[in-house]
Amino acid sequence: MSNHATEQVSVNIFQDSGNPQRIFIWSADGAKSPFRDEHGQKPGFKWTVSADPDSTDYDPANFNRFGRYLRDQGKPAPEHDVPVRSRRLADRWSLLSPRLRRQIWQRLMP
Numbered sequence: 001m002s003n004h005a006t007e008q009v010s011v012n013i014f015q016d017s018g019n020p021q022r023i024f025i026w027s028a029d030g031a032k033s034p035f036r037d038e039h040g041q042k043p044g045f046k047w048t049v050s051a052d053p054d055s056t057d058y059d060p061a062n063f064n065r066f067g068r069y070l071r072d073q074g075k076p077a078p079e080h081d082v083p084v085r086s087r088r089l090a091d092r093w094s095l096l097s098p099r100l101r102r103q104i105w106q107r108l109m110p
Contacts, residue, residue, distance in 0.1 A: 007034060013066055015076050021051040023066045023078075051082040053095035060084045 010029050016022040027033050027044035035045045049066060050057040061084045070077030085092060093101070 009033070009035075013070060015067075015070060015078065017076070019052075020078060021063075022055070022057070023049050023063055023070070025049070025066065051078070053085075053092045054097050054100045058087055058092070060087075 009027055012024075012026045012028045014024055016024060025047040027035060027046075029044065031043055033043035033045075036043055048057040049059040049062040051060055051063045052058060060082050063078070064081040064084065067078040067081065085095065096104075
């Protein structure tokens with residue numbers, strides 16, 4: 001018996017016009033989407049991938065995958081791939097902004 005389910009879903013993929021380091025993947029199936037919020041109401045899903053190490057959505061490998069797809073489709077897209085690095089916060093410490101590093105230190109060392 002398999003441990004996964006398979007569902008075909010249509011999605012809209014686009015680069016955030018306000019933040020080029022972010023790509024959105026939104027389901028496009030509308031009311032017929034099998035995915036619902038916790039109340040069984042709002043259909044669909046939203047997934048965000050980011051090239052910004054400060055983002056909780058930091059996912060450079062998937063950012064590159066979707067960016068390449070957008071470029072191939074002739075849509076607004078990142079100009080090039082970003083370096084693929086570990087998503088673990090501890091591994092990307094040197095990539096974080098000074099502001100975020102300060103915030104983390106302040107929470108760890110009150």
